[in-house]
Structure formats: C-alpha cells, structure tokens
Amino acid sequence: MKPTDSPWIAAGPALQIIRGLIFSLALWPFRNIFLENKKGWLKLWLLIIGLSILSTTSACPGSVEGMFYSLVPFKNQIIGYLEVVPQTCLFALLVVLWYHYPKKLWTILSIVFVALIILMSTMGVFAANLNQGL
Template sequence: MDSNFRLIGRVTFIHIATYILCGIVFSMLFDYESLYALEGVKSFMRPVSGESAILGPLVQVVRGMLFGVVLLLGKELFTSKYGWLKLWLFILILGIINTPGPAPSSIEGMIYTQLPLEFHLNHAPELIVQTLLFSYLAAKPRKPRYSNSFIEKNKTPFITSILAGFGISLSGIVLTLILKLDPLAGTKDIGAFVVMFAAMLITYFATKWYCTWVTTAKTIIMAFVYYLAVAVMPTVYNFMVDSPFKSLLPLAINIVPVVIMLLYLVFSGGRDTLHRM
C-alpha cells in the first residue's frame, strides 16, 4: 500500500513539473496570448492572463493523482521494457489524436469544430512533448541497484522546491495586497513564472547537493542559496522589467518561506542522508 502511494506521489510530481515547464516554454514559443485571441478560439479558450492562470497549476495536483491511479492500475504494462513508449502512444492516440469527442488538436476536433487549423497545429506540440516527457519519466525502467524508491531519495529536494514555488507565489499575493495591485497582474507576466521555475530548480539541485553529506557549513550556504532563489531573484527580475511588483518588500517577506525551507531541510535532510548510506 505504501508503495502505491509513493507511485501516485511520484507521478503527480512528474505531471506538475512537466506541465509547468512545457506550458511556459510553448506559451512563449507559440504566443498563446495571441493564439487564444484568434476568432473562433477566444470564445472557446479562456485568456492566458485570466483566472485560469491561477487555478490551472492547482488543478494539476488532482490531474496528477488521477494519472497516478491509472498508472497504478496498469503498472504491469507500463513498467515493462519500453513501457514509457507504450504509455506515451496510449496517451497520444487516445488522449490527443483520437479522442472520443472533438477536442483541440484531435481528428474529431479538426473536422467538427470551428476552431482554426492554426490553433490545432500550434497547440499540438505542447501536448505531444509534455506527454512524452511525462511518459518517459513516469514509466522508464527503474535501475535495480537502487533499493530506495524515487520519492525516498528525492523527498527533501522535491518538498523544498515546492515550498520555494509556494513561497514565491504567496509573497506575490501578500505584495498584491500591500501595494493594492490588480490580483491578476502577475498572471500576465510569463517571465515571472520562468523565474519561479528557475528558483525551484535551483532549490532542488542545491538541496540534493546538501543531502549528499550534511555539514554546518553547507547549511549556512543553503540559507544563502534559498534566499537568493526565493527572495533576490524575483526582486531583481521585477526591477529589471519595471514590473508593477517592483519593490524591495519581497526581500523581507520572503524571509518567512526561506526559514520554513531551512527548518524542513535541517530536520529532514540529515535523515535522508543517513537513510541512503
């Protein structure tokens, strides 16, 4: 039972990570804001800068868990050799190209909807790449020499990186209230999401380095790294692009998530290290 929950947790994290990464990259490559404003599309898709930009990442937790449950049911098929390829083809054919209904980028969608062909074609690359990354990471063969699960070995880096993302998001909400800004102002800035994702990556890899061998000196270094990623990077970015969130307040506000991250790191990082030795 415990291994089942770990599988669902791992799949959920992989889905969220690939969804956010591909969403940011392809929205910039194909200019989703203009794409969603096309005639016939704007009445079908919510705008990129709308409320969905806030709710979308939160909903992915539920979607990731549902993917995890499905993978759990088909674990024998999808964890076999080339199981990731089978999973991707399964999602590609049934979930994208040959959907039961007229979904965007599907055969039915191209025939029966009034969505322009440009939308179908420009929307498809994100779906294809994201599902490919998801399938490979979720169902790639596990190396037998590792006795610990993926989640056990990466639990601390995962959680601290998630805390970093939540910390940046929550500080943005606090800053919005303090400066009396438009609550949706931050959703229109794709660059801010890129900075947040970069901060999460820095947090993940720095924490992974920390957990290899815990020392007092490394703990002090991590405090500076976390503060740089969560507080300094977003602040510098806001000043560089003359964002409405341009303020020095995040340097103080984001001390709170940094402290929380450090506390979690200190109380969990050492245990993870000992567990792997």
C-alpha cells in the same frame, strides 16, 4: 475561456495536482505493463497520446474531433503538438526512470518543485484577487 487575470487561471498550476491524482488512479492497475516491460515508457507514452491528446472527449483543438468540427485552422491545431508531444514523452520517460532508479534526491526535488508551484500559484490567486478588488 476565463480572462487571464482571473484567480482561477492563477490557481490552474496548483489544481494540476487533482489531474495528477486522476491520472495515477487510472494508470495504477496497469503499472506492471509500464514499469516492468522493457519498452514500458513507450507504451505509456502512446496511451497518453491516444487518450489525452488525439481522442479527448470534446472537440477541442488538436484532437481528432477538433480537426473536423472546430473552426480553428488545421495548421494552428498541429502547432500545439510541438508542446504536448515532447511533454508527454518526457513524463513517460521520467516515470519509468524514477521507478527503476529510486533515489532520495528525486523525491526531495519533486517535493520542492511541487511546493514552489503551489506557492507561486497561491501568490497568483492573491494577486488576481487584489487586482479585481481595485
């Protein structure tokens, strides 16, 4: 892991936009399954849990492979689920609700929040660069 004062760590939140684009491209062909079905949010949530949390391509903590191959204690791996499971559930619910109840307010709020995240991340990169230069 990079040190917490690295500019790359500060850039992390803004770089999540790239991850979001990858998610959207991967999920686009299946949008009708998630958006048009009654329990579409649940299908989306279970897919994300299965592919992004439990069955990652590496033996990272919290994944099925990580539980077998890493030295991180089982209890410490499970603690991470308290964060990621509700986050993914909220994501799935918000995507479906946003689709079914399109309001200009949601779009405006989303743009404002993304702009704030990018701005704060950029300021963090500048601050990290200043600290490394001193």
